[in-house]
Amino acid sequence: MKLWSGRFGKDTDALVDALNASIPFDQRLYKEDIQGSQAHAAMLAKQGIITKEDNEAIQKGLRQILLDIEKGEMEFKLDQEDIHMNIESRLTEQIGQAGKRLHTGRSRNDQVALDFRLFVRRHIPTVISQLLQLEKAICQKAAQHKNTVMPGYTHLQRAQPISFAQHLLAYGAMLKRDVTRLEDCLERLDECPLGSGALAGTTYPIDRHQTAQALGFAAPMENSLDGVSDRDYALELLSDLSILMMHLSRFSEEIILWCSWEFKFIELDDAYSTGSSIMPQKKNPDVAELVRGKTGRVYGSLITLLTVMKSLPLAYNKDMQEDKEPVFDALDTVEMCLPVFTAMIETMKVLPENMRRAAGHGFINATDCADYLTRKGLPFRDAYTLVGQLVAQCTAQNKTLEELTLPELQKASPLFEEDIYQSLNLENCMALRASYGGPAPAETSRQIENLEQFIAEHTPKEESK
Ligand code: ARG
Secondary structure: OOOOOOOOOOOOOOHHHHHOOOOHHHHHHHHHHHHHHHHHHHHHHHHOOOOHHHHHHHHHHHHHHHHHHHHHOOOOOHHHOOOOHHHHHHHHHHHHHHHOOOOOOOHHHHHHHHHHHHHHHHHHHOOOOOOOOHHHHHHHHHHHOOOOOOEEEEEEEEEEEEEEHHHOOOOOOOOHHHHHHHHHHHHOOOEEOOOOEEEEEEEEEEHHHHHHHOOOOOOOOOHHHHHOOHHHHHHHHHHHHHHHHHHHHHHHHHHHHOOOOOOOOEEOOHHHOOOOOOOOOOOOOOOHHHHHHHHHHHHHHHHHHHHHHHHHOOOHHHHHHHHHHHHHHHHHHHHHHHHHHHHHHHHHOOOOOHHHHHHHOOOOOHHHHHHHHOOOOHHHHHHHHHHHHHHHHHHOOOOOOOHHOOOHHHHHHHOOOOOHHHHHHHHHHOOOOOOOOOHHHHHHHHHHHHHHHHHHHHHHOOOOO
């Protein structure tokens, strides 16, 4: 029998039960549901709304249900709809009358709002820790490649010389923002919806400050209608995860390019690559491709929830039951992708000679050549035009700039002297880019130090899971 069957003349149709029930997926909220009920019952007793004895029976019963669920000994029933009613009816089955008092002054609307918020709050530190592990891997690899020259690209055309460290540290900077975005989300969700009731609070003398504090929130939510209908924290989480996956998909795309024979800047470890069923020579970067591909489903989750919430009138509407699966799926996806992505980065073999060879072609020192002439007094715009002509000449002769002889260079401008070859040397070009944030080794060292400090400062205190 349904908990709410009182006003109904007959049972719901089986198809309605199937549509209506959320227990197949919201059973993942069991821990949060029990935690919330324990805080609620304790508050009811403290306020004299239920007796001390009833509270003790409820607490004991809930502890037992928690153990049963964790041992796989609780059968979830579809006709009990959701995790809230499954737990409540089991409690009443086990402890009798006291179980029926648990829901005093509470509704499933504030109950689910609380459970879901607690779930999001519990998972964010996990994602942050995983991000910081990836940051660590980036620091370690970057430290080994401060002097590894590679071409930096714009429009996927070779542009200017950078180091592999500098390239990796760009991802380090992106992921730092992902960490702080998730921290912001945690900070804003730090308000407790419990006690908002169905939508309009309650006539019982409940103490919302007490439950908020017991559940580790900074304060109760200010408005009961907002309390039951706010899902901003889930949307923020999904936005944060979408941006994070966008970063990982860009990184993945580069990994995929870098392992191609056209680049061959890196080689992935065998443990993080796969083969082909027909082409014996193939070693495919499936991990990076899957991370890139899974980005789509995380974006999908964000759009799903945004669309569910769009135009919903206040306060609770059953549409909102559709909030959980996208969040579960996005968290599962990110929590699966991050560790394997980190391991792929840790174990990849970097091939500096190939990077250096690629850097040697494509005139990535042309800007440096123009800067040389500018230092000797030519206005930059004129130097730019002159070097452009030299590049055209070199292209016609299939030469690099540094392969031009001094007389050839001096024919273009008398300002060229023997020291031009120092300025065209790629290692020098990279190392001289020492402006703040540039690829010079001193600058990448500074970035690595800051990133290490960031990791230490942002590691979540206790890793609850
Ligand atoms: N399973 C529901 C959900 O996830 C719980 C809240 C139901 N509230 C209601 N008034 N039917 O949203």
